[in-house]
Amino acid sequence: MVICKESILLLHGIFRSKKHMRILESYLVNHGYEVININYPSLKHDLDTLASLIWKIVQERISENKKINFVGYSMGGLLARIIINKYKPENLGRVVLIGTPNKGSEIADLLKNNTFYKKFGGPAAQQLITDQSKFSDLFGKVDYEVGCIAGTLGIYPISSFLLKKKNDGRVSVESTKIKNMKDHISISSTHSYLPYSRKVHKNTLSFLQLGKF
Numbered sequence: 001m002v003i004c005k006e007s008i009l010l011l012h013g014i015f016r017s018k019k020h021m022r023i024l025e026s027y028l029v030n031h032g033y034e035v036i037n038i039n040y041p042s043l044k045h046d047l048d049t050l051a052s053l054i055w056k057i058v059q060e061r062i063s064e065n066k067k068i069n070f071v072g073y074s075m076g077g078l079l080a081r082i083i084i085n086k087y088k089p090e091n092l093g094r095v096v097l098i099g100t101p102n103k104g105s106e107i108a109d110l111l112k113n114n115t116f117y118k119k120f121g122g123p124a125a126q127q128l129i130t131d132q133s134k135f136s137d138l139f140g141k142v143d144y145e146v147g148c149i150a151g152t153l154g155i156y157p158i159s160s161f162l163l164k165k166k167n168d169g170r171v172s173v174e175s176t177k178i179k180n181m182k183d184h185i186s187i188s189s190t191h192s193y194l195p196y197s198r199k200v201h202k203n204t205l206s207f208l209q210l211g212k213f
Helices: 016-032 047-059 074-085 106-111 116-123 157-163 198-210
Strands: 005-011 033-039 069-075 090-099 148-150 185-188
Touching: 005 016, 005 074, 016 033, 016 069, 016 074, 016 198, 047 074, 047 116, 069 074, 074 090, 074 185, 090 198, 106 116, 148 198, 185 198
Parallel strands: 005 033, 005 069, 069 090, 090 148, 148 185
Antiparallel strands: none
C-alpha cells in the first residue's frame, strides 16, 4: 500500500472541468500523492471569487499535517497563485504552473470586447489580459518554489499569428514565465494537450519531488 505523505490541489483551466486533468491526476496518484481534483465554476465569477470558492472546498479535504502542493493548468495556475497569496496555506509545498498566462494573454486582449467572449467567458476571462496592473495585488509576491511549463506547438494559424512569439496556440512561452520562478521548461505541445502530455507528467513529478525539471 502506498502511503500518501503529501497532497496536491489540481486545478483545471477556463472552459474546462476536472475531467481534463484526470490522466495527470492518475499519474500523480500512482506516484504516491493524494490528489484533490475538483470542478469549479470558471465561467461564473471573477478570479478572486473563484479562489475563495475553491479554498472553501479544499479546506474540508486536506489534512493539517500533510504538505500541500499546487498544480494549476492555464487559468488554474493563476488561481493557485491567488489562493497561496490570499490564504497562505500552512505546510505549503511546491507549485507547478502548466501553460499559465502569468503575464496575461494576447488572445484575451483581442477578444475582451467580443460579445460572445464576454457573454460565455465570464468575469474571469476579462482578467486574462496582458495589462495585469489592476490585478497584481491578487497574485502577490512569489516567495515559494514555482516551476513553469510552457507549450511550443502553436498549430492554430490565426492565434499563432497574433501571438507572433513562440507559443502553444493560446499562451506565449514568454507569458508563462514569472519573476522568482525556480525553473522553467518548454515542451512541444499544444495548449489543450498539455495535461495529457507524458513529458508534462514526468516534469511535473520531477519538480514536485526535486524542485527542478
